[in-house]
Amino acid sequence: MLRKIGGLRDRVRETLQFLKGAGPELLDMFYEKAEFVQIRAGQHILTEGAECNMIIFLLSGSARAYKLGENGREITLYRIKGGEGCVLAASCILNHTPYPVFAVAEFDLEALIVAAPVFRCWVQKYAFWRDYVFGLMSQRITSVIMLIEEIAFRRMDTRISEYLIQKMDVVSGKLQTTHQQIAADLGTSREVVSRILKDFEHRGWIVLSRNIIQIKDSDALGVPVH
Amino acid sequence: MLRKIGGLRDRVRETLQFLKGAGPELLDMFYEKAEFVQIRAGQHILTEGAECNMIIFLLSGSARAYKLGENGREITLYRIKGGEGCVLAASCILNHTPYPVFAVAEFDLEALIVAAPVFRCWVQKYAFWRDYVFGLMSQRITSVIMLIEEIAFRRMDTRISEYLIQKMDVVSGKLQTTHQQIAADLGTSREVVSRILKDFEHRGWIVLSRNIIQIKDSDALGVPVH
DNA sequence: AGGTTCTTTGTGATTTTATCACAGACATTA
């Protein structure tokens, strides 16, 4: 499962853009200590309450961090894509606190992992590394606060509109997903999504079929009537 | 308005517990660079979108950080009390990003402020300071994620129950506040709070009067029937 | 091909939450 980076150096340097600013010493350390892993789509990376003993950097694929409610509903907090590291893990490592959410591979992943003690050491030793981690954490705080604003104040139809526009394939105007997946991203229930989508279809803004949403009028979606 | 700490050293050391672990050099720097301010209740400390050019540490009083929705509703993100510093400010300083929320003094405040460049310098220079800031930021991420879970999944009556129990004066079983204030903390509207409280009163769990909520049956509130 | 099973979607009925509109209660000040 785990293996040394070895011949992947070039690819790593190219994918993990943030390493560009790193000094040669840190870079060498990184290549030496980081290990390569592959994780299949659907597999969980971390579960809520787990102790966090590593930090992960994605080379390809994407991971989703989400909260699970008592009622079984989900809400996506954020996604991590190729080139990015998981801050929340960083945060947990530095404070020895358990991981507060679930993280799952959405598509097959390739990633590098760095063990917690090594990570902690680098934060102490390398200003560059520290700045990077601070940056990640700030970004995350900001994005999570924006999510709060969205959940607390914005209407579900507006949120779904934006979701569709943001996620649609620009060329085909299509979006391959289920109502359940949209609900899990937005933190609502499937029925609510189905009904709002049906309403959009009646207005002629989209066309629905199983697993597919075809956007017909993205302008109208962008400026929904209330 | 601003003034040197001077004779306040003892009080500062006693109130800002986290300074205990600081080395003498950092401690001297802190006493030299930090300035004392007083802010009256209701006055804003930072507004959304403002550039953050200082970090604040509270000696007394309390501050509230909140988001303001388009519809005028508010939601409290967190509070800062005596002895604590504002992380969000820290985060903004380190990333040169604008402050993403409003912060207001709830009661008359006494605080120390440290200018942004000084703060940045200390993060680079002192491991202790760095750890403290990392700790604050992690705590904040975690608390904000818990808030998301609460907003997204939990019922309003349960949230209000818990709010009442958490905020009531343990001795008198009373709570001096307005429905509007509760609504602003929880991110809902005043009418919703009024109606749920009225329902609690009908069940005999509380007694309502202007500006006062008297808890009669905290057990029943703790285990609400749905 | 036909039947079985599983996933996905649709929808009525009901409850909870939000919004709008307005009135009455209470407190403060003139």
Next chain:
DNA sequence: TAATGTCTGTGATAAAATCACAAAGAACCT
């Protein structure tokens, strides 16, 4: 006492969540 401002109560309506169930579509078997 009157006037003003803040706080609370409540009906009507709309939006969102929950429950319950049915039907459509895809996949998988013989």
